[in-house]
Amino acid sequence: MTSNDPILESDLNAYVDDQLAVGRRIEVEAYLSERPEIAAQIMKDLRVRDELRLALADHRAVTRQATRDAARLLERSLAHRRIFSVFRRAAAIALFVAAGWTAHAVLGPFGATEVIASTPPPAFVEEAVRAHKTTLIRDAMSSQPEAAVFDPAEIRSATAIVLPDLPKGWAVVDTQVFPSAYGPSVELVLEPKKDERLSLFAVRPGSFGVQHVLLFHADNARAAYWQIGDVAYALVSESRKADDLAETARDLSRTLY
Incomplete structure (x- = not known):
């Protein structure tokens, strides 16, 4: 109430x-x-x-x-x-x-470190990691064509999700819309440089929030996640170091203001 x-x-x-x-x-x-x-x-x-x-x-x-x-x-x-x-x-x-x-x-030193999170991440972060792993499977299948056409205005109109501006030189390899608990989510497979893959996942999690970039480690993948208003984002990678991934996520988040 x-x-x-x-x-x-x-x-x-x-x-x-x-x-x-x-x-x-x-x-x-x-x-x-x-x-x-x-x-x-x-x-x-x-x-x-x-x-x-x-x-x-x-x-x-x-x-x-x-x-x-x-x-x-x-x-x-x-x-x-x-x-x-x-x-x-x-x-x-x-x-x-x-x-x-x-x-x-x-x-002596405290036991807590950045790698050990004090609370579990939001559910959308795990969805982002699963979506990332799914795209890796799709990438290896010749029968699953990639959808490299990226129209942020069309995505916003269809899903009410605003995506950040991408750095100059980044390529969009694949664009997919996934179902989620609160409606459609969007995943972009990005290629910042040759032979590197990042996944940018965006979803409306059902609540308003202002959350700066945090890190989550899951198996071989790392996710840097944040939320601005009613849209949450996660940048997932299996190759980038944690600090580099977090800084890249912060750069993307700044383009949303």
């Missing part, structure tokens, strides 16, 4: 901090779905928040100076609309950083 209470700055702060009840979170997401500029700012806040969490979880990927830089980035990101909240969150971050480094010095 939803309420008629207006969405306040405190609600947006609590949304970023994962402090909202499910019902109120849905109301905030509905509010953001109608205000893309505010949604984009919230997505930036979520990215910086999670970068800080990752920095504290993986001591090998960050130094004290890098953590302080990330905290200053968070402060600048939030200052224009929630001054008081910045000081409150900055104080909490400072205490958390101090406690984390003290524990690291006393107890």
Whole structure:
């Protein structure tokens, strides 16, 4: 059940901090779905928040100076609309950083790494990996012709899915529409360079969200996935390194704004 209470700055702060009840979170997401500029700012806040969490979880990927830089980035990101909240969150971050480094010095390295996800990925990520493996099978079958004709406007009209702009020089090898739990999904088989294959999977997962790029490892495949509004995306590869794949996915996501 939803309420008629207006969405306040405190609600947006609590949304970023994962402090909202499910019902109120849905109301905030509905509010953001109608205000893309505010949604984009919230997505930036979520990215910086999670970068800080990752920095504290993986001591090998960050130094004290890098953590302080990330905290200053968070402060600048939030200052224009929630001054008081910045000081409150900055104080909490400072205490958390101090406690984390003290524990690291006393107890040794933390066990969590980027490879071991704390929560399972959304269902669409596993669909993306399955679609990628299916295209590899199709690619090896001469009886399954590829559909290299790529018309993003036609795809958008038929599926309501907006696809990112591809980098110059990338070729579309195959275009397929797959069924999913929430309607049609789209997969592009891409060739960034000769003999390299990437799969770009896009689907409307049934909920609004702003999620920066995260990584998922499944068997020999890696997926970099994200969500902007009501469309989610996954870039899947069996050859690219995790950092390279994530950076490529971030480049693609930026073209959607």
